[in-house]
Amino acid sequence: MTIQSQFLLGLKAAAPFILVLTPFGLLFGVVATEAGLTLAQTMGFSILMVAGAAQFVALQLSAENAPTLIVLATALAVNLRLVMYSAALAPLVGKASLWQRLLIAYSLTDQSFALTVDAAERQPRPLPHLVAFYAGTSVPTVGLWYVFTLVGAVAGSSIPPAFALDFALPITFLAMLAPMLRTMAHVAACLTSVVGALALAFMPYGTGLLVAALLAMIVGARVEMWQAGRAA
């Protein structure tokens, strides 16, 4: 196996995600433009953050004129899972050179993380091969994210209101969320989040959401421990 063939394996593994990334990137471009962002600002989000859900969150809260601190805290909370990915990838590629680790970190997404950990578990391989595989998964992911954000931003303003684009965002979030409901603990966290956010909606500046999210994380962790205890 050569480095090149590992890169190609990564590309192949990432191919199905094109179907998801394309509409999602387009949608971000469209929604950002509709919200009044310039082309440079819209691309700035996709190039500097490279984070689908958190970009939508930041955009939504900014459009609602939430205070900057709340926008930052909520969007970074959505991205906290990236710390977990970083922790899980470190034992696998932590010995790579600094510039490789910087690039790996920049392009770390749900897709690349899941595919690379899965590949390493199924078939352990030398470090340069794993880095090449990772690059194969992340280059198309990040590249398509830029390209389709741009297409959406350029096409965006020509979409009429009858398309109810206001609801594209909730639908996208719910569609991302549903496949994550794999265990009782995930379902319990999800329900806590919904009930908590609705019950605390009276709290100012979206702080109710942060409280609800924290409660939901604790409930998820508790249910997981409780189930592990029962299974043991």
Place this chain on the structure above:
Amino acid sequence: MDGIWAIILILGAGTFLLRFSFLGFGGARQFPDWALRLLRYTPVAVLPGLVAPMVIWPAATGGETDPARLAAALVTVAVGFWTRNVLWGILGGAGVLYTLLWLL
């Protein structure tokens, strides 16, 4: 929008730091189990709470609960849950939304 560049730059830097955190240590540090267990639930803890008010009280209808949007949300979750596929969830939800908006 005022201050959007500050938000973009800070979120860009912050998100990068989250990603680089453990990769930066080169595998020399490990997370405690309890912290990993909490972090596992961040997406399912944040996203539903964020969406719930938009589904129940949509801004486009002035906060009035709208059957078309409510049904679209439920169908999106159901399809996404059973197919385990983001795209099918989006298509199912959008299909229901447009059909009901057109009918009602």
